[in-house]
Amino acid sequence: MARPPCCGEDEEKVKKGPWTAEEDAKLVDYITNKGHTNWKSLPKLAGLNRCGKSCRLRWTNYLRPDIKRGKFSDEEERLIINLHSVLSNKWSRIATYLPGRTDNEIKNYYNTHIRKKLLQMGIDPQTHKPRTDHRQIINLTQLIGAAQQLNSMMMLSSNSNNYNTNGIIPDGLLTTNLHEAAAKVQLAQNLLHLFNPTTATSASPFLAQQQLSQLFCNQLINTLATAGGSSLMVNNSSNGALAMPGLVSPEASSSTSLVHNNNNVNGGGEMERMKMEAENNNNNYQQNFSDGTTSTATHVGGEYEAWEKMLLMDDDFAVLGGSGFFSSWKDDHLVLE
DNA sequence: AACAAGCGCAACCGCCTCATA
DNA sequence: GTATGAGGCGGTTGCGCTTGT
Numbered sequence: 001m002a003r004p005p006c007c008g009e010d011e012e013k014v015k016k017g018p019w020t021a022e023e024d025a026k027l028v029d030y031i032t033n034k035g036h037t038n039w040k041s042l043p044k045l046a047g048l049n050r051c052g053k054s055c056r057l058r059w060t061n062y063l064r065p066d067i068k069r070g071k072f073s074d075e076e077e078r079l080i081i082n083l084h085s086v087l088s089n090k091w092s093r094i095a096t097y098l099p100g101r102t103d104n105e106i107k108n109y110y111n112t113h114i115r116k117k118l119l120q121m122g123i124d125p126q127t128h129k130p131r132t133d134h135r136q137i138i139n140l141t142q143l144i145g146a147a148q149q150l151n152s153m154m155m156l157s158s159n160s161n162n163y164n165t166n167g168i169i170p171d172g173l174l175t176t177n178l179h180e181a182a183a184k185v186q187l188a189q190n191l192l193h194l195f196n197p198t199t200a201t202s203a204s205p206f207l208a209q210q211q212l213s214q215l216f217c218n219q220l221i222n223t224l225a226t227a228g229g230s231s232l233m234v235n236n237s238s239n240g241a242l243a244m245p246g247l248v249s250p251e252a253s254s255s256t257s258l259v260h261n262n263n264n265v266n267g268g269g270e271m272e273r274m275k276m277e278a279e280n281n282n283n284n285y286q287q288n289f290s291d292g293t294t295s296t297a298t299h300v301g302g303e304y305e306a307w308e309k310m311l312l313m314d315d316d317f318a319v320l321g322g323s324g325f326f327s328s329w330k331d332d333h334l335v336l337e
Numbered sequence: 338a339a340c341a342a343g344c345g346c347a348a349c350c351g352c353c354t355c356a357t358a
Numbered sequence: 359g360t361a362t363g364a365g366g367c368g369g370t371t372g373c374g375c376t377t378g379t
Contacts, residue, residue, distance in 0.1 A: 018347070018373085040364065056365075057348065092367060107368075108346055 015049045019058055023048055027055055028063050061104045068100025072109055080106055081114060085128040 030046035036059065039052035048055060076098055083094040091103035098106065118125040
């Protein structure tokens with residue numbers, strides 16, 4: 001049975017449409033003095049002929065005192081793109097990283113401004129991957145540069161002498177740790193998926209793109225092999241995904257890829273899967289490291305939050321923009337055929 | 338100046354989740 | 359275990375403003 005409207009039989013009497021200044025004042029005045037513990041009863045108590053849901057939306061999206069209005073800064077825009085590439089359309093989650101901005105505002109901004117920009121650059125605004133249907137390819141040189149950057153990072157990560165007793169590489173060497181290394185691996189995987197020529201049809205008219213893809217894949221694979229060797233990277237499962245054997249899920253008897261299937265189709269990919277796995281395991285997720293040590297992470301406010309944070313904030317993480325890989329994506333990295 | 342088209346954004350709609358009885 | 363309802367979320371709509379012709 002369908003749920004009745006939130007305002008029930010009073011619906012036809014309830015005002016809809018734009019709010020007047022007088023209504024705004026009433027709502028602000030009431031919430032300032034009494035707060036909002038029950039949105040359903042609030043309109044009546046505040047003297048408003050509005051549905052409680054409408055009041056809530058008006059307050060959270062417009063009247064709240066901590067709302068930052070005005071144009072989004074470049075920094076905010078970059079952050080939104082980064083967040084969206086990881087969280088997909090989870091606007092409320094994205095909004096938590098932008099103080100003063102509402103999910104609705106971010107959603108509108110993305111759908112009107114950012115989406116257009118990405119499309120113009122040949123990037124699919126939903127998947128954040130290049131749109132092959134528009135004969136547009138990413139600058140190979142830049143991608144190989146990314147792979148080389150990954151290489152040097154992996155060299156440090158793969159050497160156990162670089163870690164302290166906490167499993168973290170000291171700042172003096174590099175501000176990173178195994179988790180960051182895994183994030184980089186995830187990047188590599190994304191790139192491989194992006195450019196894996198086997199995903200192109202043999203009838204593809206874009207031979208040049210395929211050749212470049214093949215070249216890039218070879219470069220990247222060589223770079224990764226040099227950096228990590230078989231001790232760090234293994235070929236996992238039939239999909240050819242690269243795995244990091246240091247991190248093993250509790251259920252899996254063999255290495256579980258941290259990096260495959262990060263396709264954002266369901267808004268999360270592998271990281272979301274790990275979270276779900278953690279939830280199904282009483283919010284715990286055990287990490288078994290190559291040196292025999294283990295650590296258990298919790299889902300809520302725990303390791304996965306940290307993971308997410310790292311993926312979102314790390315300047316070196318390619319798909320997330322920042323000052324590292326693809327730092328100039330905004331300006332020049334796309335080459336039109 | 339008048340009109341059409343496009344754009345931006347506030348607001349709404351309907352579904353989902355979760356707490357509670 | 360189930361039903362119910364409030365709150366939350368993402369998708370969509372529609373109106374007013376701007377820009378182009």
